[in-house]
Amino acid sequence: MSSFGEHFRVTTYGESHCRSVGCIVENVPPGMQLDSQDIHRQLNRRRPGQSVLNSPRNEKDRIEIQSGIENGVTLGTPIALMVRNEDTRPQDYKRSKIDQYPRPSHADWTYLEKYGIKASSGGGRSSARETIGRVAAGAIAEKYLYQAHGIEIVAFVSSVGSEKLFPRTVDQLILEPHSEFEHLLKTVTREQVDSYAPVRCPHPLGASRMGQVISTYRDRKDSIGGSVTCVIRNAPTGLGEPAFHKLEAMLSFAMMSIPASKGFEIGSGFDGTEFPGSIHNDAFIPSGASSPASRNPSSIFSSPRLTTKTNNSGGVQGGISNGAPIYFRVGFKPPATIGKTQNTTSFDMEPGVLEVQGRHDPCVVPRAVPIVESMAAIVLMDAILAQQARLSARSLLPPIDQSQLALNAVKEMTINEKCEKRLLSVRFRGGKCKETCCEGGEGALGRQGQAAELGQ
Amino acid sequence: MSSFGEHFRVTTYGESHCRSVGCIVENVPPGMQLDSQDIHRQLNRRRPGQSVLNSPRNEKDRIEIQSGIENGVTLGTPIALMVRNEDTRPQDYKRSKIDQYPRPSHADWTYLEKYGIKASSGGGRSSARETIGRVAAGAIAEKYLYQAHGIEIVAFVSSVGSEKLFPRTVDQLILEPHSEFEHLLKTVTREQVDSYAPVRCPHPLGASRMGQVISTYRDRKDSIGGSVTCVIRNAPTGLGEPAFHKLEAMLSFAMMSIPASKGFEIGSGFDGTEFPGSIHNDAFIPSGASSPASRNPSSIFSSPRLTTKTNNSGGVQGGISNGAPIYFRVGFKPPATIGKTQNTTSFDMEPGVLEVQGRHDPCVVPRAVPIVESMAAIVLMDAILAQQARLSARSLLPPIDQSQLALNAVKEMTINEKCEKRLLSVRFRGGKCKETCCEGGEGALGRQGQAAELGQ
Amino acid sequence: MSSFGEHFRVTTYGESHCRSVGCIVENVPPGMQLDSQDIHRQLNRRRPGQSVLNSPRNEKDRIEIQSGIENGVTLGTPIALMVRNEDTRPQDYKRSKIDQYPRPSHADWTYLEKYGIKASSGGGRSSARETIGRVAAGAIAEKYLYQAHGIEIVAFVSSVGSEKLFPRTVDQLILEPHSEFEHLLKTVTREQVDSYAPVRCPHPLGASRMGQVISTYRDRKDSIGGSVTCVIRNAPTGLGEPAFHKLEAMLSFAMMSIPASKGFEIGSGFDGTEFPGSIHNDAFIPSGASSPASRNPSSIFSSPRLTTKTNNSGGVQGGISNGAPIYFRVGFKPPATIGKTQNTTSFDMEPGVLEVQGRHDPCVVPRAVPIVESMAAIVLMDAILAQQARLSARSLLPPIDQSQLALNAVKEMTINEKCEKRLLSVRFRGGKCKETCCEGGEGALGRQGQAAELGQ
């Protein structure tokens, strides 16, 4: 299926050469002000043709809102979004070879294997245009996240080829606390990132060196890979669902579904695997006055009382957000479509040489920045709606009758099985710790009785 | 929700200190021979207490099949699996500290934030025991995958701390084709991997050095991270669903949902981002005689005619398997629970020192090996059932009437919009290429008519 | 798949002759007091062997809670529930015939056709025991519904064979307002219903006549059908999701999934199709002081200001609850397994006579009462969690900037398409009506500007 999310669901459609691409976004909260400008802002950042470093393909990507919004306010019903495919020019792709040769490392061959039929665009839905629906949906999600929670999501280019923004991330965090990297995560804005156009690496020297690398490969009719780092600030605690839908699992799922992505790591990531627990563990400290949840006075989230000294976890522990900045990195391979000649084999098993004319990006990472942000927004939105639902559901329950509780616990156990020295312990959020122990038979009841007397 | 998969669905339950852990597995094909031994084989590999390098906790992990199998044959109905929690000994965890201090980098704190209530085990479902259900379900999946398609899934430890099996994976593939790494991917078996117990690195020197690293940290009451590499052989082409459910996205989702995982990369991964497309692209070559699909004579999958010379893509292009071995790497952080004292803060915001008694692994990667294999099997099973359904659905359709086709195409376009010089091209799997062009109005019909005459 | 619900999900497993039947219940709100007694109460009402009118099969149906509850309080994690199959006695079913002849109108034949394999119990999961998981899950749902919202769900037998509690329901509602039927819906309790055991028709004369019918068919070794009516009181407004997941659609889905059900109708149902709109329509009236939402002071639902004079809609309009009692009726066919001889054909296509020994109910409706209630509770729970999530999500948004709104609306339209005299009207809950009209081009902006000045 072509949909993502359980509570905030995005279903996309469209190949790069059909009439339009778009999506249906379900479960947008009603009563939110939203207009097409909110969406265009991110779509424009995704557009190719923004500089000589990118593909010169001129797509206007004008969004048309079909439903779910009236008079600039969301109705709570599905929002259908559509962007026409205007500048298709399939002849570029067709000329000479591309219909005879599956492009190496592209989706031409696998789509034909999967469906037994090939669309004129070759790679079917495996197209950069497919991401338009994601970015449009992400723009809706991030408007809610910011308005309701002050959540900020910023991505930037952290490497191109072997040029890296920082030599080794984990060292910046573990060995040099309060490092430049940590500072960047806390302060970087989209404006800053875009000011380093076209590379989108928010660092003068880094941006310049990476731009150089891209130019070099563009001039060679070749391509080069890179990576994007993304940070999510002000996310409340409690996001992410066990066991499979851990927050990092959903982020990873989302990022690895972006075309050309080949790797994902959260927090200290692969580098962190080389450190011992005694250094890598993030010790707890009191969170202090300013915490994310305090930003919205009507917030259903209470302000967390603890935070961590370091943040090697990347804001996620046990699959659940802990209130610290969530950050992760996505690796993108070099684009498969290159102008340089390639020795390969045709659909009909004839060896030959492929030379693609057409238009293509020498490096996807600058354009991937808003796509990474959008997918992160969709994941966060899904997780936050799930957690808001839980907190809301819980808030309607009467307080727990503690004396009844102890009694129930024993009844439960004696009814169900012979008690085998089983410790019972319940800690309530913001409350006291309660521990009871039952040793089986009458004894259990006795101890439990005592526990109840002691005011548990 | 606690379930994974759309076509083969696993729903798990259980905390480490409740009565049992287990799962319900839905959509297991009917008529497959399956007994508890098939499942125990993998469960035993997951069990702790297999060597001094692992946690000495003695869990018997005896699976009890509740339903869906009769007389050793699957009925096609849900299979419920259950493993009792026998050796809980929560007092180990309780002693003095663990109920007052959330363990740094563990799930104790985030679970309390999420649910507002803490289970006696602290981290709720974020427990190694939660993976029992996954391994059991994975064992069912891999039996089907092997019986129906000859698919083999083998994982092994590829690094512990800074000790790596190979210095840099991508060099082994790109710069040294037919390398030791490539050979390992093609030949490694579970028996080989287990013969290097307890480290499970299928290399004499590597295993010895990694074992040394683990011992060192165990003796220091500390822990260390590492990584697991997994290869899937004989997977047919066409697995993975656009746009979000790409095969690598689902694998990444699955792997990042395993406790303690912090990173995922497929094929050349992060290293591959440093190479140009002209080197990184996997050129096509004829596949030769022996291809995966040929292993089962009644296979619904046809034998792919092409394969790739190199395999930097990791067996997946555009999110869809291409028939080459699928391989990926998962990074695991050092276990959070360590015996060494840690300065941290209590649930009640009091600073203090945490020293956990109890039992714990100094390194999770050897035990993670069967978990990685199981999650890979579940993802493959889900993807293969989806693709088998598609091929089966397609096979029931009548062949396409080509002459009718050309006519329809024009009608379609002239009905729907003014024709804007639109290229139409359809390639059928195993068939010839067809291209038609319509220029609008009568002209389109004319050209199309000619195209039809030309026998397309 | 064997699961039901999106926000409160129940996945069941188990055939009648495997080791156990049970379910996993996901998304139970954390912090709710729950013990096995809460569940046994309904399970006991479902049990056969409660009287001579029912099947004498003695199933103890003792629930074993595997996870998700500790010390009598829900943890918010999946609750696995299990009931062992103790008294299977398959030899009853086996004797002579049942393995040779598919029982007419039973599932023996279709299960074999579907799976290509037949479980020893014949009908696979199409067994009354499969409903144990539903009733257990429903008991959890209804505890929440009552504790959080005071919602009451009561079902009762409304017909057996041609004996009906009321001659024609719709006449009781439309032609005789304040009728006996309306009174019953408002007041009936489970205690009352059970006081008319074993028939569960809360009416002295009806219960007696229906009991007579059941006895007659039991003595003839035959069976008879009947119907169950169910009422849900105190449900808040706003439950049910367009377009497919309308509340009545989900109720119908749930009821028609109960074994032996053949029909569903809500409100005036089929009888209502015979009336004109002018009589059938439920006019609105002010709701007065006591409304459902007022029962819980911390309710996220506000008290509805309107209600309806009549309730032919059955509490649901446009698929969404309107605050009035929700009531519906479910028709159950006569049980297929009868002692009387039947001329039929064997699996091997041999004609013959089937005479089933074994144990069987002459009429399912008395035992269906708690099953109908449980499925209704699951549907309501799913719908209420969805709506609570929406209200909670909305409550975190800032108020709408009305002046900005008018401006946005025009921008939206003039950007997107040539304006075609389009009326814009937004009504906010509890607020005033706002109407703006734009006539296209400059004019639109002008009028809109005026509208904005007028304080919209």
Add this chain to the structure above:
Amino acid sequence: MSSFGEHFRVTTYGESHCRSVGCIVENVPPGMQLDSQDIHRQLNRRRPGQSVLNSPRNEKDRIEIQSGIENGVTLGTPIALMVRNEDTRPQDYKRSKIDQYPRPSHADWTYLEKYGIKASSGGGRSSARETIGRVAAGAIAEKYLYQAHGIEIVAFVSSVGSEKLFPRTVDQLILEPHSEFEHLLKTVTREQVDSYAPVRCPHPLGASRMGQVISTYRDRKDSIGGSVTCVIRNAPTGLGEPAFHKLEAMLSFAMMSIPASKGFEIGSGFDGTEFPGSIHNDAFIPSGASSPASRNPSSIFSSPRLTTKTNNSGGVQGGISNGAPIYFRVGFKPPATIGKTQNTTSFDMEPGVLEVQGRHDPCVVPRAVPIVESMAAIVLMDAILAQQARLSARSLLPPIDQSQLALNAVKEMTINEKCEKRLLSVRFRGGKCKETCCEGGEGALGRQGQAAELGQ
């Protein structure tokens, strides 16, 4: 969420006064010829304005295919379909009252309660136009069902007000086998149904009397209800998934999600509840030569060897299709929007009189006919894709090793629990019956050993 189906999924969007309505259809098999004419055929039958008996609203309902089809052939990717809202004329709805008074028994009030915001059209997505997406998606489904399986779906009007096509359905089936009703189910075509336009009751006298009833209520500015009966012919056996997704449950879910539907019954339905099992049960007979599966030589479905003498089950037993015609009935209430004055209460709790000008149908059932057919097609498509997937998955497994089987069974049992005289019996489709019994301990092995020797 606004989607329906797990294997063939339809997600709809659109209010009646937004820019367009439409849907995304996922998992359409690739390689099927499909053009907009296939869809328009059914859309035209849904359109209002077809006769004086219907609403004169002139909607052209021209479908625009956005994606997933190229050159008249499905690509296997999502098909997005769109129909513009051209003739909105919201002023009709606005005039005088409709913005002040929620229409009785309409969705105006409940949508405002649900979302806290009201669209200009009042009832939000609860509009007849919302069904356009369903009909379009259904047209795709039914093309596949017919091409791959010869499945025919025909609906017709079976009652208007108190005028019924047949006095009592069940009598026509049970008491009068080979009745007029049975004949109609077997032979009725859409052409026949449409020949009785505008009422769509395929019976001269019935159509005339029902048309009279509709005219009467139209002239009174009132409305009237009715019912639609639908038959599905040539469906293979094995469709429908236990336990919740029974075929009748999914049909009921689908039908009750159609606006204005209030009741659903399958087979003998509510009438059947009045009959004893001995009469109601459908005895098995050999199916004879011509069976549904034989229509497609490449069918994955084998031809069923049995059928039933009568068909009170409505083609479904235990939730699974048995190869006989599937038929059901849907009841629709009188339309809520009437021209006649109604005493009611405004949104602001003021009593008053509502008189709706505008356009409205006096009776929905003639237009509901294609909607019922379309939803039936979507349900069948979902069920058939699920079953094809299962049969395909099963066909790839090796045959069961029978001798191994017996041994496994005993091992399974002796490992897992003390054996309690448990009967094991497996019947394979088209194979022989196998029965083994184990009495526990060594004895079991002994008997099992013997059983194995006996060639099981």
